[in-house]
Amino acid sequence: MSVPTQIDMTGIGVQIAWDDGRICTYPYRYLRLQCACAACVEEMTGRPLLNISAVPDDIIAADHLLVGKYAVQFLWTDGHDSGIYPFEMLLRLAANDSAVICEGE
Template sequence: MGVQDVKLDSDYITILWDDGHEGIYPSRYLRGYCCCAACVEEMTGRRIVGENDVDEYVMALDWIQIGRYALQFLWSDAHDSGIYPFEVLRNLCRCDDCYSQ
C-alpha cells in the first residue's frame, strides 16, 4: 500500500492511494486522531486531545511521507508530531464507499 498524492484543502484532506482509492478525511477529524505522545497518553493509551479539543477551523498546511508506511502532517495549530500509518489512515477513511456502512 502506498500514497500517490495528497491534497490539502481547508475542510478536507484527500489522499490518493496507489490502488486508485481516493480517501477523504475532514481536517479536524483527522487532527483529532493524532496519536503522538501529546495527544494520547503513552502508558494508558488514553486520548488526551481529540477532535473536540482542537481548533474548529484547524487544517493541514503541509505533509511529508515517512518511509514507506506513514504520513506526517503539519497542522495549522502548529502541531506536527503525529505520524499516521497507512493502515490507520485506510481505517479512518470517510469517503462515501468506506463510510456508508
Template sequence: MPNPIPYAINRRDDGLVIEWDRAGHQALYPARALRLACRCAACVDEGSGRRMLEPAVLPADIRPVSVALVGTYGLRVQWSDGHGTGIYTFEHLLAACPCERCRGGRATRGEGT
C-alpha cells in the same frame, strides 16, 4: 499484506485527499477528525492509551499547513494549531478510510455483495 502506499496525497484547507490507487479509490480525510485521531505522545497517553487531546480546545478552523512523507509507511502533518509531531501510518489511514466503499465494506463485512 504489504504496506499500503497512496498514489497521491493532496493537501486542502478542509483536510487531506488521499488517492489510494489510479482506479478512483480516493477519500477526503476531514481536517478536524484527522487532527483528533493523532496518536502521538502529546495527544495520547502512552501508558493508559487515554486521549489527552480535548476536542473542545481544537480551533474550529483547524487545517493542515503542510504534509511530509515519513519513509514509505506514513506521513506527518503540520497543523495550523502548531502541532506536528504525530505520524499517520498508511496502514491506519487505509483502515480508517472514510470513502463510501470502505465504510460500506466495513459495515457489511462478511455478508458479501
C-alpha cells in the same frame, strides 16, 4: 497494503489517492483528532490527553511530509506537528469510519 500515490490539501480535508484507485478525503479536524502521538494519547494506558475543545473548528493541515515508506506527518495550523499517521491507520479509518469519504470503490 495500499500506499498513497498523491496527497492533496483540498477545501474540506486531506485527499489521499491510493494506489488501488480509491480517492479518500479525510476532514481536517477529524484527522487532527485521530492523532495518536505521545502528546495526544498517553502511551502506557491509551488515555486521551488531547483537549478536543481546544482544537479549532477551522483547523487545516498546512503541510505534510512522508515518513519513510509507511506513514505521513502533518503540520496542523494549531501548531501541532508530532503526529505520525501510518498508512495502515489511514486505510483502517477509510474502511471503518463514515467520516472518511472515499470514491472509486
